[in-house]
Amino acid sequence: MRPHLRRPRAVTTLLVLVALLAGCSADGSADTAVPTQSGAPDGGLDGVRAPSDAAGGTLRLVTSQIDSLDPQRSYVPAVWNLMRLYTRTLVTYSTEPGRTDELVPDLAVDLGTTPDGGRTWTFTLRPGATFETGRAITSRDVKYGIERSFAVDVVSGGPNFVLDLLDPDSLYAGPYQDESPDRLGLTTIATPDDATITFTLSRPDPDFPHVLALPSSSPVPAESDTGAAYQDDPVSSGPYAITSVDPLTGIVLDRNPAWSPDSDPVRTALPDQVVVRTGLSGLDRDQALLAGSADADLSGTGVQQATLSRFEDDPGLTDRVDDTTVGSLRVLALPTTVGPMSNPDCRAAVAAVVDRTGVQEALAGPADASRRSVLWPSSLGGGPEDPDPAADLEGARRSLAACGSPDGFAVTMAVPDAPASLDVADELVAQFAQVGIAVTVQASDPATFYTTGIGTPAAIGAGQYGMVLATYTAALPTPASFLVPLVDSRSISAEAGNANYALLADPAVDAAVDAAQVATDPAAWVAVADAALATHAYVPLVENRAQLLAGQRLRNGVVMLPYNGYDVATAGVGGG
Secondary structure, three states, X not given: OOOOOOOOOHHHHHHHHHHHHOOEOOOOOEHHHOOOOXXXXXXXXXXXXXXXXXXXXXXXXXXXXXXXXXXXOOOOHHHHHHHOOOOOOOEEEOOOOOOOOOEEEOOEOOOOEXXXXXXXXXXXXXXXXXXXXXXXXXXXXXXXXXXXXXXXXXXXXOXXXXXXXXXXXXXXXXXXXOOOHHHOOOOOEEEEEOOEEEEEOOOOOOOHHHHHOOHHHOOOOHHHOOHHHHXXXXXOOOOEXXXXXXXXXXXXXXXXXXXOHHXXXXXXXXXXXXXXXXXXXXXXXXXXXXXXXXXXXXXXXXXXXXXXXXXXHOHHHHHHEEEEEEEEEEEEEOOOOOXXXXXXXXXXXXXXXXXHHHHHHHOOOOOOEEEOOOOOOOOOOOOOOOOOOOOOHHHHHHHHHHOOOOOOOEEEEEEEOXXXXXXXXXXXXXXXXXXXXXXXXXXXXXXXXXHHHOOOHHHHHHHOXXXXXXXXXXXXXXXXXXXXXXXXXXXXXXXXXOOOOOOOOOHHHHHHHHHHHHOOOOOHHHHHHHHHHHOOOEEEEEEEEEEEEOOOOOEOEOEEHHHOEXXXXXXEOOOO
């Protein structure tokens, strides 16, 4: 068994956590006695909310479900934010306000070098970084952590970008089945010495450093890997280590004494302890923030609509809110393989009918959604100008005539069986009825909607879904990550999880993607978005918004854009 931090006594931990989560400190004093750190509205977007360098205290976080604490198995941005406390990567996201979607060096000394336009990447590790065991982190540990993602029969659920970029022919089955001489592992990752690591990709990819910023690219010591059970006790490379996991009391992280701040340019590690209470509903999380028993909500969904009514009775609460778009776009996809949506004029008719203001109002107004008519989230810079057109019913009727259905047609819309999605579906059904388009709504379990529901071409065909109401978010904050899975025909997959919901296979779009991938000007991706929109296979509706509420004690509140929450790597509680 590897050396580890001593686990706290179970009884002591339980008593402390019950006190903390009830809104009291361990000695019984109420948190309401602590002055509320409010600041100004949106203070954490381009600035620091309640700045402080005071160390100490317990940072108390709340969230919904944790999919996995194994860095190679999680695919939830909220969990990736938490993992900044106990995993490090070659590069990571900046903690500077307003620039948190930009990469900065972490374990590496720089953002990597590439001599050939993004096919070969070399990184040099900075000295002094160690695991919680005290052993130095080497390039081979980074390589091994990435290799774990290839063991899809054991380590499943996490991002799989590296599988295509480093082994497109699926020749490598992961470290548990490695039969190569001396267990050399992936030949596309070279580690000539402890401080150097070189990646040779299957194709040039300027976005590869963003892949390396995912927790799935964090180092794992091979001698401590327990396979599927690794999530029970992952080895820390950051300033905290997980010391307790309990469904009632939550997840406890204590300081990692082997971590050296001199080796870490990103994390400030102000609190002595971090406690994460999981499995809470949105209203329960809001109540914890309002009551002072939680400092931040990891989930990134923001306060619930019902909670916003409290702001009318207590206007001071708005000073604790950061209102942000979350990069999540609601779109109406029109599968091109299902009639009548196989006809471009029929798709154009649908696009012309849509009244985005009505959709926005169905989602409780601007607080929850911003109208969006381009295939580009506003949170992603450099996009096309949004014309925000009004509905054009006469134009829709002309397109219906051109597609051979002047009186309209019947179509089935697939929708997640969730209140907000159903509200949007009802609004769209009423809009389409104005021109004779009769829509039957087919609601499916939201837990499986994007996998077995509409996540394969076969599922869309079997349901004869001519419309798919979907919410789409890119895994990485780059134009390529947003657009390629959504519009490139080569991204269509027969496996569950296909994100090209419109099954769009347009040569002009594919050509624009090819041109953008080799272009040095990021504006080339705007041409991809424009070409895809011109097919009318997607009708952008709105971009989701979230009102992040800072807890009473939260200090150094900086909104981390890629994770839609406050950055836990620099957050503190003022020593209280």
